[in-house]
Amino acid sequence: MKLKNRHPYMFISPAVLLLSLFSLIPILIAFFISFTDMNLKGLADWSSVSFVGLENYQSLFADDKFIKSIFNTIFYVIIGVPLVIICSLSIALLLNYGTSKLFTMFRAVYYMPSITNIIAVAVIWGYLYNTEYGLFNYLLSLLTVENVPWLQEPTIAKISLIILAVWKGIGINMIIFLAALQGIPKSYYEAAEMDGANRLQVLFNVTLPLLRYATFFVTVTTLIGWMQFFEEPFVMTDGGPLDGTISIALFIYKEGFQFSEFGYAAAASFVLFAMIILVTMIQFKFRKSDTEY
């Protein structure tokens, strides 16, 4: 396996070159911008941009809204990520149970949320969560539970958005798990069965361990995705009520594209970047000690 030739480079170079050009260099430019007071005026006329050192970073941590957005993002990640992974894995197992047409058809059904138009999502979930007329509160009222302010109370609103995001996020992870499940040779099951293992034993001793590459992938990408939690608060609450649902990514978007404070927004994104790198590195560390890949 230790080939010292040019082949590996030939394999990776097209993608890596493109990525360097269109991601890496722009990231470096953005990093530089984060130390300046770049705004719309600066964009039009570069000479009016001045270097402000760490000022953007300093004011970020004095900005209540930013602190709040960090807190909210952590809240989303801690609750949302495990939920998505458990739900999509369970659904993948469920769909992998049978091979009849029915099961194949329902793959598409479970995939639907991730291809539903975001405006349709906003309208229909807005209705479901509507305090007075919403379906959820109607159902609860049948159980004589009082109206829940789904999107009007900061903590409940965060949970409501998590439910929505889980619903939307299942599809893609589910098909990744499904693909991985298909990659498990049937002989493994046969062997386990011959050893007299029951269903649960097969699940925990054969299936799940063999899914570790997929699970690792799903965990890393889901974490990265959720740390950049954006679309749900953007369409449902715009960060309200009382900044209760604003995420770091939404904060960056607002600073950068609503108020054109590019320097400030870039600084915020590097704080987010640092957080994500840290979390991802921890994951890789854990993985290394777990199994060598």
Added chain:
Amino acid sequence: MALATKKNKWEQALVIFIMVAGGILVSIPFIWMISSSFKPESEVLSIPPTIIPDNPTLDNYINLFTNMNFAVYLRNTLVIVLFSFLGLLFNAMAGYGFAKYNFRGRDKVFYIVLATMMIPGQVTMIPVYLLLNAMGLTNTMTGIILPGLAVAFSIFLFRQFMTTIPDDLIEAARLDGAGEFYIFFRLVMPIAKPIFAVQGILTFIAGWNSFLWPLIIANDESLYTLSVGLSLLQGQYANNFALQMAGAAFMVVPIIIIFSFFQKYIVEGFTMSGIK
């Protein structure tokens, strides 16, 4: 799990029941989206929402097609989709390179690739635009396509799955005198079919829905895609929801077709002989 022998009737019925019930639950918004596209504007926001339109109409679709420069938008969208499949090949190659070769700086380069996933896209939008502008690629199809070709997510996914391919298999092929690219195309790609299928679906959807770049790069409507064309139908204040739902429903049909096409390969799975 996939064994028929141990399944008893009750268990099967229960699984099917859970699956169907959950499926209906998750797809309600989707069904609503489709049904709204057949509603007149006055009915879309009625409370409680109707699943079956009271006054079904085709007006939204007629409006959609008469108002869009359909042929041009479709052509551009297809060009983008086509090239994003070339990107898919690049990503697969890179994933294979990272998974199955040992070379100097491999881990470092791989972590850098991963790092590109971690910066919110909006931050790099303006720098990328300025770069393309400096290269003279604004207002060209190339400028629209290039930045989206390599995707870190996709490279990571390929790498993750290709590590599960047994080394012995590749070694054996090498001993038989197969070239590296021959191994990749003839041996690795067929084995990795399920993951190609997943990526095929994702790539198609991303290309099909591409919106922001075509808009930012194009200074000319002849480069607009279907999504951009659709969003032009939206007023500043008036939300013609029914029309938008018709657009969304129309955009989703090819995705479903592609999905059912590719997912065949996910089902097929590991039937390769020679791997055990």
Added chain:
Amino acid sequence: MKGKLWLLIAVVLTSLTLTGCSDSSSSGGDEHTVTVWAMGEEGKKLKEFSKDFEEKNEGLTVDVQAIPWDTAHDKLLTAVASGNGPDVVQLGTTWVPEFAEAGALLDLSEHMEDYPNFAKENYFDGSVTTMEHEDQVVGIPWYADTRVIYYRKDVLKEAGYEEAPKTWDELKDAAKKLADRGEGSYGLDIDRNDQITPFIFAWQNGYEANLEEGDLNFDSPEFKEAIQYYTSYFEEGISQKQEGKDIVEAFKDGSKPMFFSGPWMINIINDQAPDLEGKWATAVMPTKETNTSSMGGANLSIFESSDNVEGALEFISYMTDVETQLSWLEESNTLPPRTEAWEDPVMQENPMYATFGEQLENTKPGLQTEQFERIAQELLAHIERITVGGADVEKELEEFNQEAQSLIEE
């Protein structure tokens, strides 16, 4: 195999470049083309509409690019960054200070005399304010919009109002009576996400910002009183705090019989609630000190980087001609900002338009500073703390004043 692969890549890359080349028609154009960026529906309509201009101006072609509203700001940003803009751009009135401050818009002062259509006297006062930035003229009003009261005639009659409320006290009284009709009924719907409504109340109460001296006056008693008036609607349960029904739905069933909105609402109500015809009307804003409303709409500006200034000027002059404005109204249902256009019988006879015509006489645009967007957002956040969070009005406004003041001094 290896050779094949490289061949494939080569073919693909070549075709990529070819598609690139064949599709790249020059942007910005030459001296015979006027490139125009217009938003959404209007952009689409403008394309057909400008054929008439091309006929009248031989040798000039107009190239309109329609840009979706949602992403128009992003698109403009990249254009500013690269200097690759169009000749003429449609700018929402609230965006004018931002892009003017960035130096992206051409100063039209020296052309004012050559183009009589541009003269400030032609336009409503509210629009004139948006034409200027510092001592430059950076845009010519293209269409105007303003907010008025929409109300259900039949429902108000039951509450004892034959006409729409005319003063703040009447508005409050009527709204209160309407809200008292029972559970689920409200008096006046105030969109808590709307940036301009608090300012409308403030202007009506005699508030004015003194931007020349950098004093926003948010600590003035006029402003404070207006915000108290605004928040009282929520505190007294006259306006709904939560997101309830869609406003047209609620207007239809009578649960929210009064709200403020702009001219676009006429069509929406006609489309979505055709049964209501004859049961609703519009009226000018209620009076406290004045009955000021907001001035919105869009201007046409020339990009600093334009390479066809002459053609661009001609095009703007054409678009702001009284005759063109009237036919554009027919085409797109947007209101002409030229006072002269309102003397046309069409405008006089239509009662819906008449209300807007009357209201336009008394309007102000959002504060003409590039920080307006942020200031307005801050204000909404503080108001939310009062209405939803139950915070103290005085304290919140004091905080808001300091924040806003520091924003503008930056």
